[in-house]
């Protein structure tokens with residue numbers, strides 16, 4: 001006689017094995033659909049864009065009580081390109097806000113350059129708009145190093161863009177000479193009052209400052225403490241630029257996320273900033289988990305000025321100065337600027353030629369954060385943008401209108417469509433992590449970005465991209481020669 005209990009045990013065992021086998025296969029099948037890159041990406045060789053030089057900045061900044069700043073900037077520059085140079089090209093963006101370049105400002109900036117020298121010897125230079133050319137007496141050969149000193153004074157304009165003063169607060173954005181990158185020649189485009197027309201490499205910056213006692217200094221560096229000292233030496237490493245806010249009256253909230261101190265400053269004492277620090281905390285935590293670690297021990301959010309990202313610090317209050325935004329829009333702006341700490345702050349792209357890369361990825365990451373935070377379906381407004389006729393990766397000066405609809409809107413919608421067809425949000429999340437691992441502290445352009453994306457998604461043709469990106473530089477030429485895109 002067969003033992004009934006034994007039959008039951010055998011049947012249950014067989015059923016369990018079958019279920020396990022089915023689940024195992026189902027999981028594998030699902031992974032195969034939603035996670036295109038199961039292979040290691042170690043066989044992918046990134047080809048980052050080279051900056052053509054390496055630079056170290058050592059700057060002293062002294063502010064007089066009347067708002068005049070005195071700067072002694074010393075920049076050590078190594079030629080890492082293959083060419084010899086007869087000049088050095090710097091952005092000197094503060095010069096865009098003087099009376100001659102911004103005649104409509106009520107109070108323009110005043111700038112006096114006292115002296116420029118190369119390795120201690122006076123150098124000839126020209127300054128036109130935001131382009132400072134310093135002439136070499138002898139050519140700078142590849143691998144050679146020079147130290148350029150620029151001694152100058154400035155006052156800030158009222159009504160400037162980013163470089164600005166308002167209500168007794170001073171915002172020092174792009175306030176020192178920043179060496180341009182070098183490709184086959186100097187990569188310096190004309191300044192634009194819309195978008196970010198400057199591009200720099202990662203550098204280390206040391207600042208020694210001296211400000212009047214009644215002000216608070218908040219900067220890119222993680223070393224500025226609160227309450228701040230009126231004199232100090234601070235430093236930031238691997239940064240594309242160094243931003244300084246010098247605030248009069250303000251309020252502050254701080255909150256720690258692990259060993260990172262998040263600080264929200266508001267120059268409006270009536271503003272409720274508790275919701276801002278909560279969303280900053282949640283998004284920083286999310287981006288660290290989803291993309292990779294934030295690199296500093298401090299993240300500052302200054303609630304004033306238009307929304308803008310800088311390493312270690314962001315500003316947010318309005319889209320442009322004359323309009324105020326809702327509290328939800330302000331929170332979303334803060335999240336977007338924090339996302340830039342990865343896409344701009346750690347993975348670089350030229351915002352003149354490839355603005356869609358850091359803006360599109362910051363928007364994608366912001367959308368992903370909100371979809372998890374508020375438990376919403378992830379969606380972008382494709383219908384609004386999909387029919388816009390031009391690609392999203394044209395140089396900024398080719399968009400004479402609708403620039404933001406291309407750079408922020410169409411770029412994110414079309415990129416999201418690519419992920420939607422390839423596994424959706426889980427693929428997009430995994431992609432951002434792999435992209436960050438591959439390109440941290442490197443520079444990408446559209447071509448390199450798509451090369452990695454195609455590799456990751458196991459795509460060989462360009463059909464998912466050709467309707468919204470120009471992938472062949474030659475195809476860009478006829479468009480570039482026209483100046484009349486909408």
Ligand SMILES: [Zn+2]
Nearest residue numbers: 336340359362
């Ligand atoms: Zn942005």
